[in-house]
Amino acid sequence: MKLCGIEAGGTKFVCGISDENGKLSEQISFPTTSPEETLKQCQAFILKHQPDALGIASFGPIDLNVNSPHYGYITTTPKPNWAYVNILGSMREVYAGPIGFDTDVNGAALGESLWGKAQDVDSCLYITIGTGIGGGFVSNNQCLHGLVHPEMGHMHVATLSVSDGVCPYHHNCWEGLASGPALEKRWGMKASELSVDHPAWKEEARLIGEALSTLICVLSPERILLGGGVMHQTQLFPMIRLVVKERLNGYIAHPSILTMDEHYITAPGLGDEAGLLGACALGLNAYNQR
Ligand code: ADP
Ligand code: ZN
Numbered sequence: 149m150k151l152c153g154i155e156a157g158g159t160k161f162v163c164g165i166s167d168e169n170g171k172l173s174e175q176i177s178f179p180t181t182s183p184e185e186t187l188k189q190c191q192a193f194i195l196k197h198q199p200d201a202l203g204i205a206s207f208g209p210i211d212l213n214v215n216s217p218h219y220g221y222i223t224t225t226p227k228p229n230w231a232y233v234n235i236l237g238s239m240r241e242v243y244a245g246p247i248g249f250d251t252d253v254n255g256a257a258l259g260e261s262l263w264g265k266a267q268d269v270d271s272c273l274y275i276t277i278g279t280g281i282g283g284g285f286v287s288n289n290q291c292l293h294g295l296v297h298p299e300m301g302h303m304h305v306a307t308l309s310v311s312d313g314v315c316p317y318h319h320n321c322w323e324g325l326a327s328g329p330a331l332e333k334r335w336g337m338k339a340s341e342l343s344v345d346h347p348a349w350k351e352e353a354r355l356i357g358e359a360l361s362t363l364i365c366v367l368s369p370e371r372i373l374l375g376g377g378v379m380h381q382t383q384l385f386p387m388i389r390l391v392v393k394e395r396l397n398g399y400i401a402h403p404s405i406l407t408m409d410e411h412y413i414t415a416p417g418l419g420d421e422a423g424l425l426g427a428c429a430l431g432l433n434a435y436n437q438r
Contacts, residue, residue: 151435152199153427154190155252156206156235158227158279161186163193166428170263175424182229187238194243201438203248203430205255205423206235208282212250212293220249226316246438248430252276253284254291255426256416260373261286262429264417269370273363274416275300277356278376281323285367289433292367301327305359309351310334326355328378344383353384357391360413364396370404373416382415389413 155162157180164175174197178189194202209225211218220236236249250258257266257274266272271287283300285292292298301323302315313324314333324330331339335348342348360372374385393408404412416422 149201149432149435150197150199151428151431152194152197152202153424153429153431154193154202154204154206154239155255155423155427156180156204156222157252157423158207158225158230161190162424163190164424164428165197165199166425168432170259170418170425170428172421172425172428180227180230183233183235183238187233187235190239191242194239199243199245199431201246201248201431201435202239202243203250203255203427203432203434204235204239205250205252205427205430208251209296209299210235210249210251212297246431246434248432248434250291250430251282251284251297252423252426253282254286254293254297255284255430256375256418256422257284257286257373257426258289258291258433259418259422259426259429260371260416261289262432263425264422265373265414266371266417271368271370273367273369273372274422275360275363275372275374276376277326277374277378278328281327281376283363285369291430300359300363303359303362305355305362307355307358309354322355322359326352326359326378328376331378339378340380342381344381349381349384350387352378352381353387354391356384357388358395360388361392361395364392364400364405371411372413374413375416375422379415385410385413385415 149168162177260266281301302321313320315324
């Protein structure tokens with residue numbers, strides 16, 4: 149089977165072809181310029197490969213309500229020229245087969261469930277901590293939607309240690325306090341250049357651990373995968389696990405939480421390909437549900 153994935157990011161788009169086992173055979177990447185130019189490049193890729201299904205995993209916010217006049221659009225993004233762009237409709241112009249459309253993080257959670265580190269469980273929470281913070285949740289291969297889609301990065305996170313957030317909407321939401329740009333504003337240097345033992349990481353682990361504890365209480369995920377640029381700081385993983393364990397304080401009496409070994413909160417299995425394979429996975433879901 150030939151699955152085409154489009155990973156639509158604010159800085160770059162990646163298009164690729166995978167089979168139904170998540171094996172990639174081809175991929176191209178190009179910078180996100182104007183919608184006209186960028187979407188034409190995606191159309192050309194689809195026309196060239198003639199896939200059995202297409203998946204689009206997009207930056208947001210996006211409209212996932214099939215009854216909405218703006219279904220398939222990127223909606224209120226501050227990215228210049230990209231607000232209210234009909235990304236799904238544009239691909240429909242050249243492709244009549246099954247199309248799956250979802251957030252980049254829901255796609256990544258689905259990809260990990262099908263082919264990555266969440267294959268052995270029924271539910272998976274995928275969080276990216278990079279330029280922003282976003283979360284996707286998949287249960288029994290279904291991505292979680294609601295009014296729109298989850299906006300986990302914009303939840304309030306309890307902290308007494310910092311109040312210098314960068315989110316233009318909420319100031320001190322999780323993304324405002326713990327994204328890469330938040331770290332860079334607070335410490336006045338690139339996050340990648342903060343030394344491994346810098347106090348920034350203890351605070352970062354606390355912010356991430358507090359938020360994950362809330363998400364565990366709400367969603368009860370069987371696995372949590374943390375991706376994105378900031379999580380290249382792998383020393384964060386054991387620190388985050390400790391915060392979560394302490395915060396939940398034995399109340400959730402499940403071995404995953406009580407033991408908190410390295411399997412419950414961990415790095416994505418699909419690595420740098422998590423985004424693109426997530427898009428391909430959305431295509432496979434659309435194919436199976438056609
Ligand atoms: P995006 O979120 O834009 O898709 P990334 O997930 O790569 O992209 O996140 C980029 C952000 O992650 C940068 O703004 C930077 O602050 C941070 N970052 C990138 N690499 C590292 C690193 N090695 N250590 C810590 N932070 C990093
Ligand atoms: Zn916010």
